[in-house]
Amino acid sequence: MGSPEGFAPGVIGQLERAMYGLKDAPRLYGKHFKRIAAEEGWEEIVESIFVLKDEEKKVKAVMAVHVDDLLIFSADSARDFEPLRQRLKMDEPEILSTGGEMGYMGLEVRKNESGFEISQEVYLKSIPVQTDDLPRKSLSPEMLNEEKEEEKEEDLVAVMMKVMGVLGWVCQTSADLTFVFSELSCYSSPPTGSKLVAALLALIRAREKNDSLRFEGVIDPKLALFVDAVYSLSRCEGRGGFEAYLVDKKEKIEGMRRTNLVVWKSKRIKRKLISSTSAELCALVDGVKQSFQ
Known part of the structure; x- marks a missing residue:
């Protein structure tokens, strides 16, 4: 980050209120980051996930943000990240090459010939x-x-x-x-x-x-959605869950690779239920809605 407005080398000033360490620091930094990212063409599609599109409006780069750590996936990540890096005056990025590994907030990110793997080993x-x-x-x-x-x-x-x-x-x-x-x-x-x-x-x-998430390239993508639910007779309520995978359209469900798990969730169904069938129907509807958000 650069110097605050009004500050310059050799100039002495008095701080009345510093953002660092205050409870509103993450919110203020996040607001500033999102504004700069938007000006450089990055669009936030869901919380903390940004995409950069080319002239044909196709996604060419994806950026995941965790506090002040950035993970960028692109055919040329250094080139796509450079305008944003210059605006925010950030350090040179660390490039992950094939066979390499990078530690990140309790995670290990590995790059192999087919794609990426994220684990917590x-x-x-x-x-x-x-x-x-x-x-x-x-x-x-x-x-x-x-x-x-x-x-x-x-x-x-x-x-x-x-x-x-x-x-x-x-x-x-x-x-x-x-x-x-x-x-x-x-x-x-x-x-x-x-x-x-x-x-x-x-x-x-x-x-x-020791499960890991594996991501591989997909040429003609589709979402494969799996849902399930459980029902408690004593509480007359259920809990639903879903998993969504990004796979090639030509792949059949019975022989599908269990890679590219892009979203999953489990939550209580907030309505009175009378059977496990009703719980599964609610889970199916919710899973379809959320997998496309």
Whole structure:
């Protein structure tokens, strides 16, 4: 970033209010960044995801923003990023070549001959919890159900918040844990002992599976959407989830590559339901809507 307006080398000034460190700093920086990005042709299509289009209005570059870290995917990322870099007076970008790896906020981004891979292998290995330390050895549906007879413990709130924070970040590359995370979030304040154990077992499962997101080029793209839902008879409510993959139109669902998972979500269905079928229909409608947003 350049010097604020009114400042120059050799000039002494008095600061009345500094943006850095204040609660509104991220908002002000984000507003400034988005304005400059828009002036340089970048369009924000969803929160923190920008695209740059060519003269034919086709997307030629994608930029993901996390605070002040930028990830740019393009045939010539240095060229496409240069105007924005000059405006914001940023350092030279780090170019990821084939076979290379880059660390990013607990993630590892690798580039191979077919595309990119994003994993959390190092982050997952740093989690110190072991199955032998816990009274239960595997996750079960009963652990996710609300146990009214079990005492809720205020002393576990701080621990549960920390564990859920880690689990939420792990869900960035582990789509199958999104349901568990969403369900446990409903009972985390104050939590019960079994809910804390379930969250820890979910982290152990993620570490053992070590899932990664793989992205490959698609010539003639289509969205392949998968939805599912569960229904609780005692609560008369359901939870739906969906996964959307970007694949070639010629690919058949039964032989589809499980790469290019572009969006997934699990959330409670906010309406009274009478059966698992109604929950699945709600999940299907919501999945179609959100996969095209």
